[in-house]
Amino acid sequence: MKKIMVNVIEIQDKKYPELLKKIKDAPKKLYYKGEFKNDIFENCLAVVGSRRLTSYGRRMTELLVSEIAVKGITIVSGFMYGGDEAAHRTAVEAGGRTIAVMPCGINVIHPEYQEDLYNKILNNNGLIISEFEGDLLPALWTYPKRNSIVAGLSKAVLVVEAGLNSGTLITTGFAKSFGRKIFAVPGPLTSEVSRGTAQLIKQGAEIVMDASDILKYFNISTIDSIKANSSKKNSNLIQLSALEKEIIEHLKTESLEADILARMLSIPISKISASLSLMQIKGFIGQEGDKYYIN
Incomplete structure (x- = not known):
């Protein structure tokens, strides 16, 4: 991998993020990789979630972040597997x-198996930031410091899934x-990561x-995107057969296995399996394990 230059910015520098500068115990220095442009900090949303992200949590992250990021809001997260990885x-x-x-x-990529995502962030005008220089490994005390920066950079925080502790x-x-403003995605109370x-x-x-x-x-403004999404959904529904429409109606309530759908629809x-396979190819539904869900 080509070595990427490390830069540093100090708190007295005019380019230091204004929101972060105002928090208690703001980092005196920020080490970074990527292009440090002030406009990347203008509208930041922190997106955080469980490391044990469920299929529901991943789908909600993808649904929300895709629409938010395309509107020019910078997504901030902590690069861990699960919720952070899905957001980035x-x-x-x-x-x-x-x-x-x-x-x-x-200088450390953690977790190292996400090196591909690390490079994609940098290759798409994103930033890698740390309060720590060099090759310091993560420790229990470094995570809260990271979390403080994630919150400090952002105008609001979106929580997709989280356990009680x-x-x-x-x-x-x-x-x-x-x-900061806190947003939360509701989830099933039977799930530990929704508590x-x-x-x-x-x-x-x-x-x-x-x-x-x-x-x-x-x-x-959300008017254009709402109209576009509504038009797309209506167009998609026209393409569905009668059986496919019935399947969609049942999947609107919850993700289901093929054999359960077969019993419900007699x-x-x-x-049913043939219809589900065709609907996957068309992009109407997805599959997680044995269960099918609406895209």
């Missing part, structure tokens, strides 16, 4: 910009102390139903 990757794939805040020295809630704790988001909602976090809830907070499993 979706932003890059949507053509948006993302900032990865590392819990280690700027997760690092995600440490980030939202910083965000609250900094006066933290439920707690945040009880404490006043705003429930997110779709990307427009967040875009409105950033004063970004149709042979072979016919």
Whole structure:
């Protein structure tokens, strides 16, 4: 891999991010890789979630971040596997910009198996940032410092999934102390990684139903995107057969296995399986394990 130049910016520098500069114990120095442009910090949204991201959590992250990033909002996260990785990757794939805040020295890629994502962030006008220089390895004390920067750079924080004792809630704790807006995606209370988001909602976090809830907070128009999405959905529905429409109606409620759909619709499993395969090829539905869900 081609070596990428490391740069440093100090807190007294005019280019130092204004929002971050105002927080308590702001880093005196930021080490970074990538092009440090002031406009990347103008509208930042932190997107955080469980390392044990469920298929539901990944789909919601992809759905929300793809629409938000394409509107010019910079996605900030902590580069760990699970929720962080999904947020960074979706932003890059949507053509948006993302900032990865590392819990280690700027020369270290952690986790190292995400090197491909690391390079994609840099190759798509994103930034890699750390409070730590050199080859310092991550430790228990470095993660809260990273979380503070993630919250400090951002005007708002979106929580997709979180357990009751997760690092995600440490980030939202910083965000609250900094006066940031908290958004949360509701999830099933039977899931351990939805208990933290439920707690945040009880404490006043705003429930997110779709990307427009967040875009409105950033004063970004959602009219065009809503019209485009509505038109696309209507166009897609016209292309569905009667059986495919029935399948879609059942999948709107929850993800289901092929054999359950066959029993619900009183149709042979072979016919259901053929329809599901065709719907996957068309891009109407996806599959996670044995269950199918609407894209």
